Amino acid sequence: MKILHTSDWHLGRSLSGKSRYNEFSLFLEWLATTIEEHKIDTLLVAGDIFDTTTPSNKAQALYYRFLCRISKSCCSNVVIIAGNHDSPSFLTASKELLHELNVFVVGSATENLEEELIILSKEDAPRAIICAVPYLRDKDIRTAKLGETIDDKNANLVNGLKEHYDKICLLAESRRQQLETTETGHIPIIAMGHLFTTGGKTIDGDGVRDLYVGSLAHIGKDSFPSSINYLALGHLHTPQPVGSAEHIRYSGSPIPMGFGEANQEKKVVLIEFENAKPIIKELAVPCFQRLISITGSFEDIQTKIHQLKNENSSAWLEVEYTGKDVLSNLHEMLIEILSESFMEIIQLKNRQIMNRIINAVTQNETLDDLNPEDVFVRCLDAFEVPNEDREELITSHKEILKSIHEDDLNAD
Known part of the structure; x- marks a missing residue:
């Protein structure tokens, strides 16, 4: 058998x-x-x-x-x-x-x-x-x-x-x-x-x-x-x-x-x-859709994309820019390079822009910027809950979230 x-x-x-x-x-x-x-x-x-x-x-x-x-x-x-x-x-x-x-x-x-x-x-x-x-x-x-x-x-x-x-x-x-x-x-x-x-x-x-x-x-x-x-x-x-x-x-x-x-x-x-x-x-199992990650300076990214274009690649790309210059129009620049190719950028990470955002004062932060665990920890901070009491409270909170997540919506 x-x-x-x-x-x-x-x-x-x-x-x-x-x-x-x-x-x-x-x-x-x-x-x-x-x-x-x-x-x-x-x-x-x-x-x-x-x-x-x-x-x-x-x-x-x-x-x-x-x-x-x-x-x-x-x-x-x-x-x-x-x-x-x-x-x-x-x-x-x-x-x-x-x-x-x-x-x-x-x-x-x-x-x-x-x-x-x-x-x-x-x-x-x-x-x-x-x-x-x-x-x-x-x-x-x-x-x-x-x-x-x-x-x-x-x-x-x-x-x-x-x-x-x-x-x-x-x-x-x-x-x-x-x-x-x-x-x-x-x-x-x-x-x-x-x-x-x-x-x-x-x-x-x-x-x-x-x-x-x-x-x-x-x-x-x-x-x-x-x-x-x-x-x-x-x-x-x-x-x-x-x-x-x-x-x-x-x-x-x-x-x-x-x-x-x-x-x-x-x-x-x-x-x-x-x-x-x-x-x-x-x-x-054969690869049905190639996924490629590219990391580096703009020149590094540009060189790799041109190489893939010469190979007639149809890959989906994850691009992470790590150069020193702040490129606010990075997405538009990459789209232009990718023209007349079969490739698509699925994920784009701009390290410089990300660092600028992270280091900025987040006075306009909203709930959409936080996950449930972040909100709960901030509630613990607001009520000055001692560290020795937090482990059990955080665990209980996770259990509640998990039970909600596993709720079978198709059940009667």
């Missing part, structure tokens, strides 16, 4: 207001073709299918069109779990309909663990057991207790995550004992998850949100049951194994989510099993 692991599509995401539907469409076309060429039996999508809980009609159309296409291919099953960006109720609204296409969707944790357990069969014989664990929200794995400290909350989150995987894997092991025969051979247990593991690599500006409030955003690889033969993870955008555990992996996002990921090779993961031992191969 051949299994393909991907995650973090973030369908509908834009880059500094620039639509990326063409990239998403090209990726899904490539993915469908790859599934057919490699004769993939099962596709695993480990969360963050959409970028927001209320995806646009275009994003939804890409999603459903792709699933319809591969349901007619060699791919017998698709397993999709929700990530922290996804709306559980939106994903599960089409659950019954998609089940007819052998697409299994798990949007949120429930009391019935059987709903997270999926038996994959080929030629009417069980071939793998999937523990499809979605993104586990704080309320799914931790019960608030009166008087608990921040460290208590963090410890309870770790224990809650570990306990959930322990329970679902025990159920999978029990089911495996019932299903295994001489004909089936050893049936692998494949788990899924959308979380942050200890030591996971991130990149500045990748948009990866903290999953939990406080110091705990990570769970160690040793917290997962040893019965898992492969763990397909989502959330981190950099493709990577978790430490030395090659069978615990992030596939990463399929397209760069920002300029910080521009030079990163994107991948999906192909897994086959020999007596439940995974044989892992990474497949490189």
Whole structure:
């Protein structure tokens, strides 16, 4: 049985207001073709299918069109779990309909663990057991207790995550004992998850949100049951194994989510099993839209742009001017240089202008210039709250903001 692991599509995401539907469409076309060429039996999508809980009609159309296409291919099953960006109720609204296409969707944790357990069969014989664990929200794995400290909350989150995987894997092991025969051979247990593991690599500006409030955003690889033969993870955008555990992996996002990921090779993961031992191969995802960062003096920037024009580049550019002269008309100057090219400036940073603004007296500052955390800290300053009392107050404020952010707008 051949299994393909991907995650973090973030369908509908834009880059500094620039639509990326063409990239998403090209990726899904490539993915469908790859599934057919490699004769993939099962596709695993480990969360963050959409970028927001209320995806646009275009994003939804890409999603459903792709699933319809591969349901007619060699791919017998698709397993999709929700990530922290996804709306559980939106994903599960089409659950019954998609089940007819052998697409299994798990949007949120429930009391019935059987709903997270999926038996994959080929030629009417069980071939793998999937523990499809979605993104586990704080309320799914931790019960608030009166008087608990921040460290208590963090410890309870770790224990809650570990306990959930322990329970679902025990159920999978029990089911495996019932299903295994001489004909089936050893049936692998494949788990899924959308979380942050200890030591996971991130990149500045990748948009990866903290999953939990406080110091705990990570769970160690040793917290997962040893019965898992492969763990397909989502959330981190950099493709990577978790430490030395090659069978615990992030596939990463399929397209760069920002300029910080521009030079990163994107991948999906192909897994086959020999007596439940995974044989892992990474497949490189093509670059569908080149992103290039240019930093330096005006002359440096001009030279690089001319070089790219000579290459007939169609890249999207992030330009940061670091020269000493103050160029108030920098944008107009660059637009003129870019004329008769296929390139666009997506982000422009003028270091001198920025420094002038930062150093200026901000007497006309408004709420639009501040984020919620800034406002809260200023409130603490205004009421002269002692430093020793601030940590718990700031943590509580973050918890409230997070609960608002995770409110499922599609739920009843």
